[in-house]
Amino acid sequence: MYLTTNGGKIALAQLIDGNPVATIVIDAAHRVTHWNRACAVMTGVPAEEIVGTREQWRAFYPDPRPIMADLIIDGAMDAVVDEFYHGKFRRSDLIEGAYEAEDFFPAFGDVGRWLFFTAAAIRNDAGEIVGAIETLQDITERRRAEEALRASEERYRELSRTDALTGLRNSRSLWESLVQEIDRAERYGRPLSLLVLDCDDFKVINDRFGHLEGDRVLQALAKVVADCLRSSDTAYRYGGEEFIVLMPENGSAAAMALAERLRSGFAAVRLPAAGGETISATVSIGVAEWQRGEDEQTFIRRADEALYAAKRQGKNCVVQA
Incomplete structure (x- = not known):
């Protein structure tokens, strides 16, 4: 797949792979077509083990289950997304039909990592869904800072009553x-x-x-x-x-x-x-x-x-x- 610019055609894979944000692309059959370097570093799973398979779940979960991009392919509705990301997701304010979520992944790193991820549909000229793209950002430090602040505030409240x-x-x-x-x-x-x-x-x-x-x-x-x-x-x-x-x-x-x-x-x-x-x-x-x-x-x-x-x-x- 190519994108046309004033300088000619640029391979979509080249753009995705050079993106510093971890990115996954799957096709309408739920096969992984792109798994960029940032995603490989974040998950610890190299692209050659995932591209061409339907095993994108393996990098995130111990058992087979859809990732957010899979739900987009299946025409995600709030009730379905809630089944897998209860209390952790919302509709995107920027991209129509897209979903955002935050979740903790205990298998990442030494003590687990918090990720913010967004999944959106890829459509052809006829408006049909032909794939989905999901981006992931490590927000562990932000979440730790927020939790430390909440703990500090709670400790202060407790001290003020003790x-x-x-x-x-x-x-x-x-x-x-x-x-x-x-x-x-x-x-x-x-x-x-x-x-x-x-x-x-x-x-x-x-x-x-x-x-x-x-x-x-x-x-x-x-x-x-x-x-x-x-x-x-x-x-x-x-x-x-x-x-x-x-x-x-x-x-x-x-x-x-x-x-x-x-x-x-x-x-x-x-x-x-x-x-x-x-x-x-x-x-x-x-x-x-x-x-x-x-x-x-x-x-x-x-x-x-x-x-x-x-x-x-x-x-x-x-x-x-």
């Missing part, structure tokens, strides 16, 4: 979650409970052992809390030595049981300190079950009042609002 000292969620995250859980409880008529915990005599611990040891006490309390949570529960450092546990789908009975486990578990903790001393501490806990029509501030305030009632009762105890 308390640096304890690893629990912070107060910002608490208010977001509390609004959502109250809305869910109100909409579906489901129970919702909340625990407010405060480390007893924490100022005494700081004054006696220092703030670094005080931080270790808070970290120990956070670990006890985290170890007691079920998958549906979430824990937050509310501020200073105060923590909150949110318990969707649970009434006061379950909340009281969890609170008692937290209280007894933390009371049993012994932290070695300088000079052979041992630090132990206790926690007071207020428990509240959400009441219909109650907003988040009122909900927390009731649990907080129960917490202070626990303090008045001698600390190291649990009180229900």
